[in-house]
Amino acid sequence: MSNVKSAIIVGGGIGGLVTALKLHRVGVSVRVFESVETIKALGVGINLLPHAVRVLTELGLADELEKTGLPTAELIYVNKFGQKIWQEPRGINAGYRWPQYSIHRGRLQMLLLKAVKAQLGEQAVFTGHHLHSFQMFGETVVANFENRKTGKRLGSYSADIMIAADGIHSTVRKFYYPEEGHPKFSGRILWRGITEFTPFLTGSSMIMAGYQDRKFVAYPVCPDTAANGRSLMNWIAELTVGDEMPSRADWNKKIDKEKFASAFAAWDFGWLNVPKLIEETEAVYEFPMVDRDPLPQWTFGRVTLLGDAAHPMYPIGSNGASQAILDADALGQAILEHQNPEAALKAYEDLRLEPTANIVLTNRKNGPEVVMQIVEERSPKPFENLYDVISQQELEDIANKYKKIAGFDRQTLNSK
Numbered sequence: 001m002s003n004v005k006s007a008i009i010v011g012g013g014i015g016g017l018v019t020a021l022k023l024h025r026v027g028v029s030v031r032v033f034e035s036v037e038t039i040k041a042l043g044v045g046i047n048l049l050p051h052a053v054r055v056l057t058e059l060g061l062a063d064e065l066e067k068t069g070l071p072t073a074e075l076i077y078v079n080k081f082g083q084k085i086w087q088e089p090r091g092i093n094a095g096y097r098w099p100q101y102s103i104h105r106g107r108l109q110m111l112l113l114k115a116v117k118a119q120l121g122e123q124a125v126f127t128g129h130h131l132h133s134f135q136m137f138g139e140t141v142v143a144n145f146e147n148r149k150t151g152k153r154l155g156s157y158s159a160d161i162m163i164a165a166d167g168i169h170s171t172v173r174k175f176y177y178p179e180e181g182h183p184k185f186s187g188r189i190l191w192r193g194i195t196e197f198t199p200f201l202t203g204s205s206m207i208m209a210g211y212q213d214r215k216f217v218a219y220p221v222c223p224d225t226a227a228n229g230r231s232l233m234n235w236i237a238e239l240t241v242g243d244e245m246p247s248r249a250d251w252n253k254k255i256d257k258e259k260f261a262s263a264f265a266a267w268d269f270g271w272l273n274v275p276k277l278i279e280e281t282e283a284v285y286e287f288p289m290v291d292r293d294p295l296p297q298w299t300f301g302r303v304t305l306l307g308d309a310a311h312p313m314y315p316i317g318s319n320g321a322s323q324a325i326l327d328a329d330a331l332g333q334a335i336l337e338h339q340n341p342e343a344a345l346k347a348y349e350d351l352r353l354e355p356t357a358n359i360v361l362t363n364r365k366n367g368p369e370v371v372m373q374i375v376e377e378r379s380p381k382p383f384e385n386l387y388d389v390i391s392q393q394e395l396e397d398i399a400n401k402y403k404k405i406a407g408f409d410r411q412t413l414n415s416k
Helices: 014-025 050-058 062-068 105-120 171-176 223-227 274-279 320-337 341-364 367-378 392-406 410-414
Strands: 006-010 029-033 045-048 074-078 084-089 101-104 130-137 140-146 153-159 161-164 184-197 205-211 214-220 231-240 284-291 303-305
Touching: 006 014, 006 140, 006 153, 014 029, 014 050, 014 105, 014 320, 029 153, 045 050, 045 105, 045 320, 050 062, 050 320, 050 410, 062 101, 062 105, 062 223, 074 367, 084 367, 084 392, 101 105, 101 231, 130 171, 140 161, 161 171, 161 341, 171 303, 184 274, 205 367, 214 274, 223 231, 231 274, 284 341, 303 341, 320 341, 341 367, 341 392, 367 392
Parallel strands: 006 029, 006 161, 074 205, 161 303
Antiparallel strands: 045 101, 074 084, 130 140, 140 153, 184 231, 184 284, 205 214, 214 231
8 A cells, every 4th residue: 555645736737637637546635736826728739649548548538538529530741732741540540449639738628627626626726826845854745835926925735745747847847957947949939720620631630741840730629610510720830940939928929920821821732721721810829849858857755747847848749748648647556556655756757757758859850750851851842752752661660660659559558
């Protein structure tokens, strides 16, 4: 029987909320502390890969996921002329035991929040509580909170362990790595939008077009609009802009589409009209593409990092949220298997630190999307025959290698 009886989770995002559900399931009393006053359904689309859907299914969320997300039928990479480079089925279509879902990030967060409040009680979630500082005293972690807007102190809470799921700007990570500084900028900016649009291809296809310096991603995220013959389309436009990162105050800032739309003006592929999709979107938000270097250590006694606090990565290969969910699962298993709290947190780190570091570094080299870059370099003009440019074997090897690195190799996953 584990000696972990209570836990503080800092951060009420996807990683923090899934961790709360998992730890509750293994018998830990959990309190979640979130900086914002009100958790709202913000954000755009994300993907949940089958390995993450497996974890959420085991937590009893399969029915809610099915109502909220759209199963991704296929993934297609095309060049800047809309010519197909790679196509593969996804989720159930690819023979996995679990679907891959395209889902609105905010709706997923609200689904998880509702589940946490239902299973742990309303009193388990504290909003408007920003972590100010923390201390370890023997077998206890004490966390001190404040209102971030007013600076008013909101009291201290203690538990056997503390999990920092407080994102890329984590207070806890900064405490242990004070010299780390700002996230690392890729030189690329993402512009993201979501709007109702005409479905393309299967109506549940995910496409990536272009190459490293100029890329466009689009996929539908809502089963309700799909049922009505429309698509709630999530899209991302990405351009290389240079080395100067926008200041943090400008992240997630609503911007004028003129800033980037001209780069995609000719990208009407017939089956998808990219300029029209951009034009019909009202609100477009800007993000720098950033990550941080992998860390040598996440766990310090009874405190550990999780999700983007531990391993923020480029949004390549549809992996960010999925890896946070895998962290939560591994942490719950470690607590079940180790009586000593410090040993449990160390076992979790041992399981997850190296695999996530590999994904961070692989994503810096474009992950599975490297095939788009290879084709652009070898054939900047439209090709007549794809296999004169890149072989089927090379394409398959890149796709399969990434699945293994990211932990969703089909045979391995289905055997779980």
